[in-house]
Amino acid sequence: MSFLKLEHIHHTYFTKTSATTALSDISLEVEEGEFISFLGPSGCGKTTLLSIIAGLFQPTEGTILLENRSVNKSKKKIGYMLQQDYLFPWKTIEENILLGLKIFGIEDSAKKEYAFSLLEEMGLKGYEKQYPKQLSGGMRQRVALVRTLVTEPKLLMLDEPFSALDYQTKLRLEDLVSETLKSFGKTAILVTHDIGEAIAMSDRIYLFSARPGQIHQSFEVPKVLRELSPFQARNHEIYTQLFQEIWKELESLE
């Protein structure tokens, strides 16, 4: 039995003038502790799929089971990180990271303690009373990560969380996120259009083709790479080979 199971997911968006099929027959399984990437050109429905897994809306057809239960009932087990940090500008860093607990109504001192320890781990101790606009982009995205982790989700959704950052910050944050998720044994799904990022961070990569979004092929990342940090993985020779392989497949899609 797998941790997350998607069976024949179809999704169609309706507008007055058209019906667009965003996803067609997506089936996949994810084991606990795995790091999965959805890679593909824009418009292949990656983000739609992520939102469906997160239970933000229902697919037109198909079922999603998280630990054998429907996702709507297990919302608290899922954390979601967006392209930009979307920290609330009128809340302090402290209020921002405690937001999830507040919504759940479980704002006790032990959980708060945990939140602050996470913040410290991310190297952001002492910023609790500041407002988001006082922090740099990388710092804000780290705060967003803390906000997501505070509620202790079992499954983490990362929707291109590094795409708005500069390259250096992005590399550093990849390492940090990868290390953090590994140490907590979290299952994660990363949506990205960056082949390198997908290879460096994940255990398995699903390559999507567009219009309608379908799984074109899946790639297992070799064990050697998986054991390295994203930054080190990028310098390994197998990384380059896999990059070429995926690149060719992506080219053939267009």
Add this chain to the structure above:
Amino acid sequence: MNNNQPVELLHKNYIKKLTYEKRWVRFYQFIIFFVFFLGWEISSKKQWIDPLIFSAPSKVWDLFIKKIQDGTLFVDLGYTLSETVLGFILGTLLGTILAAILWWSPFLSKVLDPYLVILNAMPKVALGPILIVALGPSMTSIIAMGAIISVIITTIVVYTAFKEVDPNYIKVLQTFGATRSQCFKEAILPACFPTIISTLKVNVGLSWVGVIVGEFLVSSKGLGYMIIYGFQVFNFTLVLLSLLVIAVFATIMYQLVELLERKLIKSN
């Protein structure tokens, strides 16, 4: 720069320039004030303008002192001020609540859309006579005038702001499983504070309009009544005194809203 000395000096000069400029601004503001009242006084004395219609600052001042001494100005001011403040608060509050209801139910907002457009386009003061008949010729109907004139425009502006809040903030909350009321409280409302404050500023002016017109129609007290009474007995000194008092207190109200703005939106 090789050392800090010139930088500090430049900074000092920069600050000096700023204060210098500020002083000139204040100076010209005072000049306009002074020239206006002096010009008014002289042209009235010299009969360049009809003193019966335009009065003169000195006459207005004398009346002001007289009305303070016999206390009647305070009575009138008290009435109008409380009506305006109540109308203003009521209008803004009701407008925001209505906007929240429309946000809550997209269906209702679609249904009510044409009615909002009509109500907004309608000159609200035209409702005055009906209000007075319905609520009686009392303070209540004047407060209602003060409120009704700002409530629809507040609803429309605030509702539009509610709709324009970045949906990704809602998405963040929804991934935590937030309910619609939690989304409203944590994201929609605080994100719209700047808009709400700016409608407050508009509403200060609107409530004065509503209340003064209301007093024209029905009252036997208040600054609006002073204007209409002065007009009827052709005592324009009284009219102008009322206008000046209104100008002063409308400005004070506006300043208070700005103070509130600085308190509320310190983070942005």
